[in-house]
Amino acid sequence: MSFWNKIKKNENIYYAVTNTKVQIGVVLFLLILLLSIIGPMITRYSYTEFAGPGYEPPSSDYWFGTTIQGRDVFTQTVFGLRSTILVGFIGGLIASIIGVIIGLIAGYKGGWLDELLMMLTNVVLTFPTLAVLIIVAAYLPYRGIVNMAVLVGLTVWPWTARAVRSQTMSLKNSRFVDLSRISSNHIIRILFEDIAANMFSYIFMVFILQFLGTILATVGLEFIGLGPTRGISLGLIMQQAVNWNALELGMWWWGIIPGLILTIMIVSLYFINTGLDEAFNPKLREF
Amino acid sequence: MADTEETVLEVKDLKAYYRVMKGDVKAVDGLNFTVRRGEILGVVGESGCGKSTLAYSLISLNKPLQHISGEANLLGQDLMKLSREEKRKLKMKNISIIPQYALDAFSPTKKIKTFIKDMVKQHGRRADKEFMDKVKTRFEIVNLSHSVLDRYSMELSGGMKQRVVMLISSLLDPDLIIADEITSALDVTSQRYVTTLLADLRDEGIIGSAIFITHDLATLYQIADRIMVMYAGRLAELGNADEIVHNPRHPYTRALINSLPRIGIQHKDERLTGIKGTPPDLTDIEEGCRFRFRCQYRTEECDKSPKMEKTHQRHYIRCWNYESVGSDKNE
Amino acid sequence: MSEENKAILKAEGLTKIFSSGIINKEYTVAVNNASFELYPGKVTSLVGESGSGKTTVGRLILKLIEPTAGKIFFKGQDITDIEDRDTKKEYYRQIQGVFQDPFSSFNPLFKINRIFDILFREFEPETKNREELISQSLEEVNLNPDRILDKYPHQLSGGQLQRLLIARALLLDVDILVADEIISMLDASTKMGVLNLLVDICRDKGMAVLFITHDLNLGYYLSDDTLILHEGNLVERGATTKVYENPYHPYTQMLFDSVPDIEEKWDRSKEFIPEQIIEAVEEFYQNNDEEGYKEVEENHFVLMSILETENYK
Numbered sequence: 001m002s003f004w005n006k007i008k009k010n011e012n013i014y015y016a017v018t019n020t021k022v023q024i025g026v027v028l029f030l031l032i033l034l035l036s037i038i039g040p041m042i043t044r045y046s047y048t049e050f051a052g053p054g055y056e057p058p059s060s061d062y063w064f065g066t067t068i069q070g071r072d073v074f075t076q077t078v079f080g081l082r083s084t085i086l087v088g089f090i091g092g093l094i095a096s097i098i099g100v101i102i103g104l105i106a107g108y109k110g111g112w113l114d115e116l117l118m119m120l121t122n123v124v125l126t127f128p129t130l131a132v133l134i135i136v137a138a139y140l141p142y143r144g145i146v147n148m149a150v151l152v153g154l155t156v157w158p159w160t161a162r163a164v165r166s167q168t169m170s171l172k173n174s175r176f177v178d179l180s181r182i183s184s185n186h187i188i189r190i191l192f193e194d195i196a197a198n199m200f201s202y203i204f205m206v207f208i209l210q211f212l213g214t215i216l217a218t219v220g221l222e223f224i225g226l227g228p229t230r231g232i233s234l235g236l237i238m239q240q241a242v243n244w245n246a247l248e249l250g251m252w253w254w255g256i257i258p259g260l261i262l263t264i265m266i267v268s269l270y271f272i273n274t275g276l277d278e279a280f281n282p283k284l285r286e287f
Numbered sequence: 288m289a290d291t292e293e294t295v296l297e298v299k300d301l302k303a304y305y306r307v308m309k310g311d312v313k314a315v316d317g318l319n320f321t322v323r324r325g326e327i328l329g330v331v332g333e334s335g336c337g338k339s340t341l342a343y344s345l346i347s348l349n350k351p352l353q354h355i356s357g358e359a360n361l362l363g364q365d366l367m368k369l370s371r372e373e374k375r376k377l378k379m380k381n382i383s384i385i386p387q388y389a390l391d392a393f394s395p396t397k398k399i400k401t402f403i404k405d406m407v408k409q410h411g412r413r414a415d416k417e418f419m420d421k422v423k424t425r426f427e428i429v430n431l432s433h434s435v436l437d438r439y440s441m442e443l444s445g446g447m448k449q450r451v452v453m454l455i456s457s458l459l460d461p462d463l464i465i466a467d468e469i470t471s472a473l474d475v476t477s478q479r480y481v482t483t484l485l486a487d488l489r490d491e492g493i494i495g496s497a498i499f500i501t502h503d504l505a506t507l508y509q510i511a512d513r514i515m516v517m518y519a520g521r522l523a524e525l526g527n528a529d530e531i532v533h534n535p536r537h538p539y540t541r542a543l544i545n546s547l548p549r550i551g552i553q554h555k556d557e558r559l560t561g562i563k564g565t566p567p568d569l570t571d572i573e574e575g576c577r578f579r580f581r582c583q584y585r586t587e588e589c590d591k592s593p594k595m596e597k598t599h600q601r602h603y604i605r606c607w608n609y610e611s612v613g614s615d616k617n618e
Numbered sequence: 619m620s621e622e623n624k625a626i627l628k629a630e631g632l633t634k635i636f637s638s639g640i641i642n643k644e645y646t647v648a649v650n651n652a653s654f655e656l657y658p659g660k661v662t663s664l665v666g667e668s669g670s671g672k673t674t675v676g677r678l679i680l681k682l683i684e685p686t687a688g689k690i691f692f693k694g695q696d697i698t699d700i701e702d703r704d705t706k707k708e709y710y711r712q713i714q715g716v717f718q719d720p721f722s723s724f725n726p727l728f729k730i731n732r733i734f735d736i737l738f739r740e741f742e743p744e745t746k747n748r749e750e751l752i753s754q755s756l757e758e759v760n761l762n763p764d765r766i767l768d769k770y771p772h773q774l775s776g777g778q779l780q781r782l783l784i785a786r787a788l789l790l791d792v793d794i795l796v797a798d799e800i801i802s803m804l805d806a807s808t809k810m811g812v813l814n815l816l817v818d819i820c821r822d823k824g825m826a827v828l829f830i831t832h833d834l835n836l837g838y839y840l841s842d843d844t845l846i847l848h849e850g851n852l853v854e855r856g857a858t859t860k861v862y863e864n865p866y867h868p869y870t871q872m873l874f875d876s877v878p879d880i881e882e883k884w885d886r887s888k889e890f891i892p893e894q895i896i897e898a899v900e901e902f903y904q905n906n907d908e909e910g911y912k913e914v915e916e917n918h919f920v921l922m923s924i925l926e927t928e929n930y931k
Contacts, residue, residue: 175723178682179733179783182715184707184740194725333805430891445668446892474667475832476892479876483889502806505835505878532880546810548839549879550862554817559839561810 015279022279025271032265036085039078047071047079047232058253065253068244073237077258080234084215084262087149087233091214094153096207099160104191106161107168118165125158130220137226145228152217159213160206167199201277208269215262234258295463295496296322296345301357301367303344310570314340316520317357319595320603322463322496327489329511329528330500331543335566337520338500339387342467346384347374362462375411383410383461383494387468389452393440399451400436406455418458425454428493429484446477450484457488462495464488469499470506478506486510505547508532516540519566519577522595526602536598536609538582576606584608625655626793626826627679627713632688633927634674648674650850651688651925656794656826661817663829663837663858665873666847672830673718675847676796679828680715681706711741714787715796720779720803724771731767733786741790755785759812776803781812788819795820798830813840834877838862846870848899851925856918866920868898 016022045051049071056066064073106117136151137143171177172195180190196203219235221227227236241247241255298320305312314337322328332338340352345366348354359366361382366374393402403422404414412418423433429450440448449469457464466485470478488494501507507514508528515525516537524537535541542562552559564581576582579589588607595605606612632652637643649671656662666672677683679690681700689698692709700706717723725732734752738745745751753763759781771779780803787795797816801809817840820827831837837844837858844861846854848869854861865871872895875888908922 175717175719176725178677178680178715178717179723180725180736181682182680182710182713183733183736184703184710185736187703193728197727198725430893444892474892475834475873476667476876476895479878479884480889480892482878483884483886486886503878504806505880508880509878509884543806544880546806547880548810548833548835549881550835550838550874550877551881552839553858554814554840558814559810561806561808561812561814563811565808 019275019279021271021275025268028268036082043075045072045075047076064257076237080232080237083145084234087218088211088215090149091153092207092211095157095210098157100164103161103164107165108172121158121161129155143228152214156213163206168195171195205273234262293324294321295324297360299358302355304355305351306353307351312569313520326512327497329507329514331504331507332517336517338517342465379410379459381462383456384465385456385469390448390472395441429454445473449481457494464494465498467500524604536604537606538584538612539578584612626658627656628691629654630689633686635686647850650927652852654845658824658826660842661827661829661840662843663841664845665837670847671850672847676798676830713794714792716783716787716800718799720776730769755789759785794826796828853921860918866914868902
């Protein structure tokens with residue numbers, strides 16, 4: 001009970017947890033997350049193993065069916081989901097942290113610092129990301145999920161930086177920032193309490209975009225054979241399904257089920273995002 | 288002109304409430320007044336006194352605003368009973384509004400010409416060639432050159448935009464025009480022009496009568512023939528403009544006028560006083576005079592709602608003690 | 619003793635030019651060569667219409683924006699270029715502002731008491747009787763502390779927020795208050811109480827007030843000195859009674875002609891279109907050969923020709 005009272009005291013969190021959209025989104029996302037955690041534990045197969053005959057539609061033995069070679073799609077999907085979430089999370093987090101800090105400083109300080117930071121941002125932005133990734137990937141001793149994600153995160157932050165910068169520039173001219181300034185409020189507090197907090201939902205939305213962007217970028221690498229040397233991901237499964245013309249062969253389960261799970265994950269994040277927007281913006285709260 | 292007895296609008300015990308979750312906001316709660324042909328009736332009051340709601344209830348009742356009871360007879364037709372379609376026929380020709388928000392409606396990407404066409408459509412009229420020709424002739428009356436039609440709103444000042452809005456609203460020579468806070472967003476120098484323009488349009492017979500709604504009593508006094516002072520959804524006092532300003536009877540009117548700064552009075556010589564307290568919450572209002580909590584003349588009687596009294600010269604007042612307030616004048 | 623020595627704040631040739639665009643830069647002169655002084659215990663009203671640059675002057679004085687040219691002296695010291703946080707904090711301990719738009723003056727994510735928390739944390743961390751002081755200042759502006767402090771900004775009305783900002787500024791016991799259209803959200807009946815309070819504090823504590831307004835009646839009632847701003851130029855300045863009784867500049871004259879008065883109605887035969895003002899002002903500058911400001915009577919100055927803006931391109 002005391003925990004609930006604590007939540008009630010912090011109104012932002014209170015409104016967040018009582019918002020229907022957040023609730024739906026969180027439940028969906030937790031289900032997906034649960035699947036990625038429990039799935040690998042309960043499966044009877046390994047994702048590289050030829051678990052049975054090929055062309056098997058979903059059944060009690062092979063829950064999501066089997067691939068053309070007879071691998072278990074359920075096993076592949078849950079392992080793939082796990083690494084996909086990890087890749088998206090790490091990549092999105094790195095991109096968001098770098099992007100938010102650079103965007104905040106550039107937008108708030110302006111002047112030469114802004115020009116310098118934006119020059120850096122634009123340079124990174126115009127990098128042929130794929131080419132850079134190919135070169136770097138080629139020099140890595142081995143390609144794991146984590147260092148792939150870090151690589152992608154390091155190249156996609158400019159999008160966050162530019163978005164945060166333009167938001168910062170408009171927020172810094174608001175009267176409440178003026179009031180904080182003549183109150184001698186510390187710049188760090190102004191940046192985080194007055195500016196970043198007021199675009200939190202915006203940052204979160206960009207995070208989700210980066211999350212998805214990272215996944216797509218890794219899928220791109222996987223397509224040209226520069227994916228993780230070991231492991232599996234949702235992108236990899238779908239790519240194989242496409243390569244083997246799964247749909248034309250009537251094996252809808254191979255590509256559609258992993259795709260559907262990816263979609264549910266995206267939708268759940270979208271629900272969380274719009275719900276949080278309502279919760280953190282008191283004006284949108286429904287009374 | 289204002290002496291003719293012909294009535295353009297007669298409002299009888301009109302009630303219009305906002306239906307919201309908290310309950311009813313009684314923004315217009317039992318209003319009685321008339322507008323005579325050829326007169327400018329000024330309506331003044333603080334924000335939330337129901338003066339703008341009065342305008343909406345006459346022109347377009349949109350939810351959450353709802354008509355509760357009472358009549359508003361425009362040339363013999365009760366506006367409250369008309370259907371949307373019947374009302375549309377009256378708009379611009381018999382009754383027209385210069386809305387408060389019109390200045391914000393100018394889109395930066397649209398030429399004035401386009402804006403006029405859009406606005407006319409909102410009034411439910413077609414903007415054909417004949418119509419635009421008439422617009423051009425009216426431009427001269429408000430001292431705008433025809434070239435303004437091809438300009439963008441960004442190139443015009445607030446005062447010029449307000450003149451455009453005024454000429455559109457008065458284009459079909461309405462019998463009654465409602466001017467809702469037409470000066471509050473303007474600069475001082477434009478305020479004068481726009482205010483007198485309203486009187487000019489009346490003098491030239493382009494508009495029949497006008498209801499001029501504002502919070503600025505000093506501006507209102509410049510052109511209004513009669514003034515109605517509203518407080519918390521009700522009429523406080525209604526009478527000739529000079530009478531209201533120079534010989535106010537209602538304690539609220541008196542306090543309002545005493546709080547008006549004017550050139551000639553400086554803080555160090557004379558202290559203007561405000562009115563203590565705030566207006567009542569219109570969702571939760573009890574029996575009794577609505578001003579009594581802020582009134583220095585309050586007596587026991589004030590716990591009952593005062594009736595509307597007619598004193599001399601068609602001066603109406605809603606106060607139990609107006610006689611003693613009036614004699615208090617030279618204290 | 620000359621008045622010059624007593625001025626607590628002095629602006630000299632204050633100029634602000636905004637630029638926009640990247641390749642074809644466009645320049646807007648918001649304020650051009652404004653010079654004026656603020657005195658302790660006196661209210662100086664800065665009167666101007668929209669776009670006159672009056673808000674920009676307030677923001678320059680509060681060091682929220684940097685002037686393109688000109689200097690600001692506070693208690694004799696040049697503070698135009700101070701950047702350092704501690705020096706700025708020392709400045710803000712002595713000068714505060716209240717802004718025009720109360721709704722955007724509050725961070726929507728925090729409760730009202732945040733503005734007081736910041737104030738005490740930054741300026742008076744030692745204060746013990748915080749609550750008492752806050753309650754006192756809120757009651758002075760007719761607000762009930764119990765019903766206000768725990769609220770979010772969107773739960774209060776514009777008038778309440780505006781009075782909160784005034785209460786906040788008065789808590790610090792400042793030497794200068796910049797008040798930019800501070801009563802725009804208040805009704806006729808309530809604004810007088812707030813304004814009287816402001817002037818009383820100004821007189822009692824020797825605070826200088828820069829009262830930025832478009833309301834000439836109000837300017838006359840409150841202020842000792844008046845500055846008239848037109849399109850960024852300070853066209854007329856001096857003692858309020860002198861400027862109002864004997865306006866010299868054509869803009870000032872037309873402005874005063876437009877003021878509604880409940881004693882006397884406008885003379886309808888002397889109508890003018892607002893667009894004529896610019897013409898009249900230009901004609902005035904062309905038809906006299908005098909330079910800069912002319913002292914038409916003691917402590918009453920009029921701009922006779924536009925002062926040259928510094929070369930900014």
